[in-house]
Amino acid sequence: xxxxxxxxxxxxxxxxxxxxxxxxxxxxxxxxxxxxxxxxxxxxxxxxxxxxxxxxxxxxxxxxxxxxxxxxxxxxxxxxxxx
Numbered sequence: 258x259x260x261x262x263x264x265x266x267x268x269x270x271x272x273x274x275x276x277x278x279x280x281x282x283x284x285x286x287x288x289x290x291x292x293x294x295x296x297x298x299x300x301x302x303x304x305x306x307x308x309x310x311x312x313x314x315x316x317x318x319x320x321x322x323x324x325x326x327x328x329x330x331x332x333x334x335x336x337x338x339x340x
Contacts, residue, residue, distance in 0.1 A: 288296040
């Protein structure tokens, strides 16, 4: 009987560790949608790509505003394009 006691302690420890690993997957879920769909935290590569797109578009916007104020032909192009 005494030999079974350490085994049960080990089994209890292992089961608690298994639960902690399964909850780490559940922590990544940000939104549970109907129909069993789950929105998870995006991966590193996806965050880098989306961040690069956002920063690139912001730089393009700033450059176009600077060119608009300092280049009359570009200003005329934007004015005529908007008509």
